[in-house]
Amino acid sequence: MAGAGLLGLLSVVNLTRAGVHDVSVIEPRADRQALARQFGAREVYAPAAAPRDAFDVGVECSAAPAGFAALLGALRPRGRCVVLSDGNWGALTLTPDFHRKELSVVGSSDGEDYAAHARWWWPHVSPVLAALYPLTVPAAGLPGLYARLGRPDRPVSVLVDWETGAPP
Template sequence: MPLPSLGAGEVLVRTRLTAVSLGSERSVVEGFGPFPMLLGYQTLGVVEARGPGVTLPVGQRVVTTLGHASAGVHRAERVIPVPERVADRVALTVILGEETAKGLRKVRPEVSERVLIAGAGLLGLLSLFNLTRRGVHDVTVLEPDAERRALALTFGAKAAFAPGELPHDAFDVGVECSASPAGFAELLGHLRPGGRAVVLSDGNWGALTLPREFHSRELTVTASSDGEDYAAYATWLWEHADGRLAELFPVTLTREQLPRAFRKWRQWPRPVSAVVEWNG
């Protein structure tokens, strides 16, 4: 597709890496969302050209929400500059990092409260990162995949259980990241009376229905989607940059391999996420 010419205040960003959000993107590819549509929203690139009035230098690394595309034109104020000290893959977590942080702000976990996360994919692990780096350390994870449970422990989870194995307990806050109706129901079943939950997953594999505990325990459930201020979150992340975040992207693909990868990911095992390399 031809790119538009640059206007005042615009930059041309050439893509270096894009990250795959497996849950939401797979749900579109496999018919659970609107299709056709552009996939992806976690992009790291380099400013290749700039329009009049732009102060960002050519060659500056930036994070954008372009998705899986080789280049794009953006308003300069909508891209996030990346400091030299921050690695590419760490910088890629800005977009979903802020989206999970926004959801957590809706339920406001206190440092003394107990939190349960359903799902240790990209959303769940970034939620865990945001919680523990802000002083909330009593966090338990529900996840069917053993490797993801182990990764959750290295990210700071107090405990990690497979579905159905968590002893009956009372958590103050629940964070739904599993995109699974069964996972959502189990999450609410472990909240204390008056507990509160936030749904972060949007590529849900079926309808999320309220179990009887929602009424009997008078729970509060809210939802959260896009972030509010990605630049502000980036400022926080640059100060808390942790090389462990790169472990969220254990698979590296070329752009030509991405369509085949979606077919492969219909079956287990699946990575937490993957990075696509774009060369020109």
């Protein structure tokens, strides 16, 4: 798996709870590497240290061209990759590894009813998942938050409190 942001960490939890116990993650940030281990990843690699030709299946959650390229490099010939991220940090382009190894890639994005999922999620959330939302901001704090999200030290995710602090 590439990326230990919100999608990546939720994917680690979902995979390990479904019985997949050999989840490995490629992630450049040390703080997110630690979260990936806490959430159940067996192995965590910096992109430069990621193994090559090691995995049959990969999950792209980094939203970054470098993460996607590292994941494709880590897949074995004829491996499969599902793209869950949107490529928010640049275009996710197919690398020479895609063609050389005859990989297959399938993408999925923004298909969920997020409001319905949120209504289900919060009453059922595990306490360990609270680490995914280290920052809560009132709606009025959103303009200031956007500048912070553009920096490399951005939080994993942010919970917006729409009930308090809303502008009049």
